[in-house]
Amino acid sequence: MRRHLATAAALIAPSLAAAQQAGWGNLGKPVDKGFSWTDPLWPGFWMAWTPATLAFFLAIFAALAVLTVIEIRRPGGGERLGVLGLVTTRGDRLFITLLGASYIFMAWLALFGQPVWWPLAISLGWGVFCFWKV
Structure with a gap:
């Protein structure tokens, strides 16, 4: 048994030295x-503040x-009747967008997981739709 271990060690030692020289020692x-x-x-x-x-x-x-600023310049909230049949103001449209x-x-993460660049694009499109038609 010892002879087999010595033989295995003799075979493995050169490969370990080669791995060390190839950069595996920096792990x-x-x-x-x-x-x-x-x-x-x-x-x-x-709190875990990440970028x-x-x-x-910040957004x-x-x-x-x-x-x-828009409310100060144009008071009243910009009420209008949208495609959902609701009379909404700018604040209502922001809330519906968010x-x-x-x-x-949440649906994207449940169905597909990471990365989340596609749901970001879809959400921006949803925001444009909400402020345009809702």
């Missing part, structure tokens, strides 16, 4: 991987700021 070393949408911005912070969550919240706040986008993303 445990940290690698600078650059930008990532899922790495935390502030490690150790109480994706920051972009999401929501920007939409609310734009609606505020609600629909969340359902689009």
Whole structure:
């Protein structure tokens, strides 16, 4: 039995040395991987703020700021009767857009998983439709 182990070790040792020279010895070393949408911005912070969550919240706040400026310039909410048969204001259309986008993303993740670039495009199209026809 010992003879077989010694023979196996003698056969494996050169291949291990070749793997070490080919770069397999660097597996445990940290690698600078650059930008990532899922790495935390502030490690150790109480909330896991990633670039994706920051972009999401900034987009929501920007939409609310734009609606505020529009409301100051043209008061009244821009009421109209849309294809759903509802009288909606700009705020209602934003809410319907955000609600629909969340359902689009959840359905996409349930059916297809990652990546989520396609549901982003579909949600933007839904938003254009909502502000145009609803």
